[in-house]
Each structure stands twice: as C-alpha cells, then as structure tokens.
Amino acid sequence: MTDIRTLGEFIVEKQSDFPHASGELSSLLGSIKLAAKIVNREINKAGLADITGSVGAENIQGEEQQKLDLYANDKFKAALEARDQVCGIASEEEDLAVSFKRQLNRDAKYVVLMDPLDGSSNIDVNVSVGTIFSIYRRISPVGSPAIDADFLQPGHRQVAAGYVIYGSSTMLVYTTGNGVHGFTYDPSLGVFCLSHENMQIPVNGNIYSINEGNYIRFPLGVKKYIKYCQEYVPQDNRPYTSRYIGSLVADFHRNLLKGGIYLYPSTANYPNGKLRLLYECNPMALLIEQAGGRATDGQQRILDLVPTELHQRVPFFVGSTNMVNKVEAFLHEID
Ligand code: AHG
Ligand code: MN
Ligand code: MN
Ligand code: MN
Numbered sequence: 001m002t003d004i005r006t007l008g009e010f011i012v013e014k015q016s017d018f019p020h021a022s023g024e025l026s027s028l029l030g031s032i033k034l035a036a037k038i039v040n041r042e043i044n045k046a047g048l049a050d051i052t053g054s055v056g057a058e059n060i061q062g063e064e065q066q067k068l069d070l071y072a073n074d075k076f077k078a079a080l081e082a083r084d085q086v087c088g089i090a091s092e093e094e095d096l097a098v099s100f101k102r103q104l105n106r107d108a109k110y111v112v113l114m115d116p117l118d119g120s121s122n123i124d125v126n127v128s129v130g131t132i133f134s135i136y137r138r139i140s141p142v143g144s145p146a147i148d149a150d151f152l153q154p155g156h157r158q159v160a161a162g163y164v165i166y167g168s169s170t171m172l173v174y175t176t177g178n179g180v181h182g183f184t185y186d187p188s189l190g191v192f193c194l195s196h197e198n199m200q201i202p203v204n205g206n207i208y209s210i211n212e213g214n215y216i217r218f219p220l221g222v223k224k225y226i227k228y229c230q231e232y233v234p235q236d237n238r239p240y241t242s243r244y245i246g247s248l249v250a251d252f253h254r255n256l257l258k259g260g261i262y263l264y265p266s267t268a269n270y271p272n273g274k275l276r277l278l279y280e281c282n283p284m285a286l287l288i289e290q291a292g293g294r295a296t297d298g299q300q301r302i303l304d305l306v307p308t309e310l311h312q313r314v315p316f317f318v319g320s321t322n323m324v325n326k327v328e329a330f331l332h333e334i335d
Contacts, residue, residue, distance in 0.1 A: 004193050004194075005193065006183075006191045006193055006194070007029075007033055007172060007183045007193075007194070008030065008191070010181065010183070010194050011026045011029055014176070024085045024108075024109060024110070025135070025159065025160060025176065027083055027084075027085050028080070028083070028160075029174065031079040031080050031082070031085070032079070032080075032112075032133055032162075032172075033192060034079050035072075035079035035131075036164040036170075036172055037190065038075045038079075039071070039072045039116075039117075040164070040166055040170045040185065040187075042068065043068065043166045046068065046124075047126065051067050051068060051071065052123055053067060053124065054067070055067050055069075059093050060094075060095040060311060061276075065093065066117070066120040066123060068117050068120060068123050069092075069120045070093060072117040073091055073093040073114075073116040075116075076089075076091075076112075076114055076131065076133075077091070081102075081105060084104040084107070085108050085109070085110055086100065086105060086108050086111065086112050087105050087107075087108040087109075087110065087150075088100055088105075088111050088138075088150065088151075090111070090112075090113045090151045090278065090310055091114050091116055092115045092116065092276060092279045092311070093116060096310070097111075097148055097150075097151050098146075099145040100146070103143075106142075106146075108138075108142070109138060109142060110135055110137060110138065111135070111137075111138050111146055111150045111151055112134070112135050113133070113134040113135075113136075113278045113279055113283075115130075115131065115132040115133075115276065115279035115280055116131055117129055117130075118131065118132055118163075118247055118248050118249045118280070119245070119246060119249060121246065122245070122246055127245060127250075128165060128167035128168070128245065128250040129165075129166050129249070129250075130163050130164055130165045130248070130249025130253075131164040132161075132162075132163045132279060132280055133162055133163070134155075134278065134279070134286075135158060135160040136153050137157070151278065151307075151310060152308070152309075152310070154305060154306050154307070155277075155285055155286060155302055155303035158177075158282060159177070160176040161174065161284075161286040161287055162174025162283065162287065163249050163253075163283065163287070165249050165250060165253050167250060167253075169184050169185065170184070170187075171183060171184050171185065171192075171195070171196075171253070172185070172192050173196070173199070173256075174287075175290040177286075179291075180198070180200075180256075180287055181194065181196065181197055181198065181199065182194075182195055182197075182199055183195060183196075199256060199257070200291050200292045201256050201259060201292055201319065201321075203259075203292070203321050203322055204259060204320055205240075205258065205259025205260040206238075206240045206241055206259065206260070207240060207242075207243050207254070207260030207261070208226070208229045208243075208261050208263070208323070209242070209243050209245075209260060209261065209262045210222075210226070210244060210262070210264070210265075211246070211264070212242070212244075214267040214268065214269070216268070217266075218266075218267065219266060219298075221298070221327070221331035221332070222263065222265045222327065222330070222331070224330045224333075225263075225330045225331075228326070228330070229242075248262070248264075248280055248284070252284055252287075252318065256287075256291055259319075259323075260320060260323065261318070261320060261323035261324060262316070262319055263316070263327065264316045265316075265317075266315050270313060272312075272313040273297075273313050273314050273316055274313060275313060275316045276311060277302070277305060277307055277312045277313065277314045278307055278310060278312065280316070281295065281302050281314055281318075282302060282303065284318055285301075285302035285318065286303065288318050288319065292321065293318070294318070294319070294321050294324040294325070295316070295317070295318040296318075296328055297315045297316065297317070298315050298327075298331045302316070302318075
C-alpha cells in the first residue's frame with residue numbers, strides 16, 4: 001500500500017518538470033480530474049438512468065448530439081470555469097470558442113480544447129468511450145477575454161494533453177512534454193493511482209485500426225497499405241491483426257500499449273478525414289510523440305499543422321513509428 005502514488009501527488013512531484021513551472025497547471029489538471037470522476041460516475045450507470053440516447057439536435061459539425069455529449073461538455077466546462085487557471089475553452093460540442101466572463105478567469109494564462117465525449121455513438125451499447133483534452137498558453141494578453149487566435153495554435157505549442165478512457169477500468173493518461181503517464185481510477189478510494197509510468201509505444205506493432213467499410217473511397221496509398229497488412233509474410237509478423245472499436249480513445253489506448261496504427265483517411269463522406277485537428281488529432285499526436293511514436297496527416301507532421309478553423313478536420317495516421325513510416329511511404333509513392 002505504501003507505494004501507491006495518486007495523480008494529485010504525482011502532478012505535484014513532477015511540477016518542476018513543467019516548461020512553465022507553476023502550481024497553475026497542476027490545479028488545471030485537478031479540474032480535469034474532478035470532471036472526469038463526475039462523468040465516469042454518470043457513464044457507469046448509463047444503462048439505468050435516462051441518460052442515454054440523442055437530445056434531438058446536431059452539433060455544428062452535423063453530428064447528432066447524445067445526452068452524454070452535452071453532460072460531459074457541461075461538467076468539464078464548469079470544472080474549468082470554477083477555478084482560476086483557464087480563460088476559455090473550445091469544444092467539439094460548442095459552435096464557437098467560449099471566453100469565460102469572470103475577471104479571475106480573464107487573468108488566467110491557459111486555454112483548454114476538448115472532445116468531452118469521444119466515441120459517443122458507443123455509449124448506448126456499453127462500449128468504451130473517452131474524453132480528450134489539449135492545453136495551451138494563451139497568446140492574447142492576460143486580463144483580456146480569450147480570442148480565437150488563442151485556440152488556433154499549432155499542436156507543437158501544447159503545454160499538456162491527455163485523455164480519459166471510461167473502459168473496463170477508467171484511466172487518465174496525460175503528458176506535459178516529459179513522457180506519458182497513465183493512472184487507473186480506484187472507485188472505492190475515489191482516486192486515480194499511478195499504474196503506467198513513462199508509457200512507450202513499441203516501434204513495430206501488428207495491429208491496424210481503420211473503418212474498412214469506407215474502403216472504396218480510400219486514397220490508393222491507404223488501399224495498398226491495407227493489402228500490405230493482410231499479406232502472409234510470417235517472418236514480418238504479417239498478416240497483422242485488425243482491431244477497430246470506433247472510439248478513437250479506446251483504439252488509441254490499445255495501440256499505445258500493444259503497438260499498432262490507427263488510420264482515418266479521407267473518405268466519401270469525409271473528404272478531409274473525420275477527426276478534428278484541435279480536439280482529437282493534436283492531443284493524440286503530442287501523446288504519441290512523447291511515447292516514441294508518430295502522427296501525420298499523410299504529408300505533414302500533425303503537430304506542425306497551422307489550424308485555420310476551430311472544427312477543422314484532417315486525415316489522421318497515428319501509432320508505432322515503423323507502421324506510420326510504412327503507410328506514409330505508400331502514400332508518397334502514389335502522389
Ligand atoms: P465523437 O464521438 O467525439 O464524435 O468521435 C467519433 C470519432 C472517433 O471517436 C472514432 O474513432 C471515429 O469517430 C469513428 O468513426 P466511424 O464511425 O466513421 O468509423
Ligand atoms: Mn461527435
Ligand atoms: Mn471524438
Ligand atoms: Mn465527442
């Protein structure tokens with residue numbers, strides 16, 4: 001029992017590692033931890049209470065909003081607004097960026113971008129879902145309202161990023177640019193306990209994760225890569241295993257632990273890919289690089305892309321370095 005380290009203790013211990021050492025980022029991560037516990041409690045009883053299903057409205061991206069999308073959005077937003085470290089948020093479920101009104105918030109240094117509930121179409125069938133978050137230092141002056149430019153920074157400027165996976169156990173995984181650390185929630189204690197220190201993704205993997213139903217309109221390079229994954233080459237561990245949950249957080253988490261690649265290329269329905277650069281791709285890209293892997297849109301490093309719009313989508317290839325290199329080679333060969 002003596003060597004249990006809670007997330008709160010760990011953050012304080014690592015505080016001096018932060019590029020902008022201060023207790024503020026620790027406190028900000030504390031807000032995320034609190035909201036994650038509240039959302040976790042709700043998701044755990046989703047089948048019992050009247051909290052599953054759609055609200056009958058769409059978000060700005062044309063997706064049907066689930067009750068739990070809005071619940072998670074409200075809880076994370078409220079937790080971040082209640083403390084004094086964040087001046088504003090942007091979210092998959094909000095049309096526009098939100099600048100908090102209180103002067104104490106306006107005096108804060110950070111903005112948070114989030115996908116409050118990832119994989120929300122899985123909630124009604126009791127499959128893992130998640131929350132993804134991304135933290136930047138604002139570029140507008142402290143004391144003033146947050147502005148769009150604070151949210152449209154390239155991913156390499158993130159000061160921290162992470163996700164919560166509400167799975168068979170609930171975990172919080174984050175990075176502040178000094179490695180990736182994972183904490184498992186112990187519901188009886190109500191605390192996240194360090195369970196995965198310094199996570200590293202294997203350089204080679206044998207899992208590929210893609211919605212193959214969209215195959216017909218995939219770029220030729222992606223089609224060729226899928227064939228490559230399926231070829232019988234035992235000395236190369238091929239054929240690889242196909243695994244696709246349909247919750248980015250859950251697919252990413254499995255591949256991070258076991259080695260693998262996640263692909264969401266352009267498709268007929270989503271010519272720029274489906275995943276959102278600011279709420280999904282950037283935070284996952286920072287995590288994967290910190291874990292020794294790679295993330296690209298097929299042409300460029302995700303973290304170097306300069307966002308132009310809040311809800312921008314990009315093709316996304318993320319995972320074990322050698323697997324991402326391989327799909328990239330196929331994509332370049334074709335172009
Ligand atoms: P969200 O639930 O936040 O809108 O995200 C859904 C995303 C992502 O979680 C998942 O990997 C992907 O959509 C699945 O898309 P398909 O159903 O098109 O495969
Ligand atoms: Mn959605
Ligand atoms: Mn999502
Ligand atoms: Mn979502």
